[in-house]
Amino acid sequence: AQSVSQHNHHVILSEAASLELGCNYSYGGTVNLFWYVQYPGQHLQLLLKYFSGDPLVKGIKGFEAEFIKSKFSFNLRKPSVQWSDTAEYFCALRAGGFKTIFGAGTRLFVKA
Amino acid sequence: DAMVIQNPRYQVTQFGKPVTLSCSQTLNHNVMYWYQQKSSQAPKLLFHYYDKDFNNEADTPDNFQSRRPNTSFCFLDIRSPGLGDAAMYLCATSRATTDQETQYFGPGTRLLVL
Structure with missing residues (x-):
């Protein structure tokens, strides 16, 4: 069965700390992977996506993610977080056709 | 601004x-989706429309129906809401050119069942 696991439900960091949010997936086919972000009071929006090619994908606001096929992982990273990165982050897998499977989300709180 | 409302x-x-x-x-997107998101859980796809073609997920309860009268609008009908249907309901759209298309989400409707 297809699934997406996000290991950390809550993360608290101080400004300038480095961030890595874990995401593992289970799917036997070709993967299309996404990270979406939801800032407080706003709607879900795309942060970055991977379909093929370079496994290191860069997104908006200095975020990047690395697809490691052997580990079934697509971890999100940012070298130095800001207070404005406080949000909920969702990893998602496009499981063929139009179905997207989301992880349960990780709530990041950045202390100023 | 183009958006999902x-x-x-x-x-x-x-x-x-x-x-x-x-x-x-x-956005004039031809695919529209409805997701259910319960507290601290992942958004779960209920169904989607590709143009006028309705696609129901296998585990979506019969209590949930949808209508898409035209490209711009899509409705989620809950025929007999139960307490377990209290959730955030998210609508999203995408173009259908390839699997790579990003979904654009609305702000959601939070449903409370008394």
Whole structure:
């Protein structure tokens, strides 16, 4: 069965700390992977996506993610977080056709 | 600005009383989706429309129906809401050119069932 696991439900960091949010997936086919972000009071929006090619994908606001096929992982990273990165982050897998499977989300709180 | 709009943002209904949530889009996307998101859980796809073609997920309860009268609008009907249907309902759209298309989400409607 297809699934997406996000290991950390809550993360608290101080400004300038480095961030890595874990995401593992289970799917036997070709993967299309996404990270979406939801800032407080706003709607879900795309942060970055991977379909093929370079496994290191860069997104908006200095975020990047690395697809490691052997580990079934697509971890999100940012070298130095800001207070404005406080949000909920969702990893998602496009499981063929139009179905997207989301992880349960990780709530990041950045202390100023 | 092109966007996905959901109305109302908050909806309170009574147990068993039918309720309709609405979604509209100005993006002219041909795919529209409805997700259910319960507290601290992942958004779960209920169904989607590709143009006028309706695609129901296998585990979506029969209590949930949808209508898409035109490209811009899509409705979620809950025929007899139960307490377990209290959740955030998210509408999203995408173009259908390839699997790579990003989904654009509305702000969601939070449903409370009394």
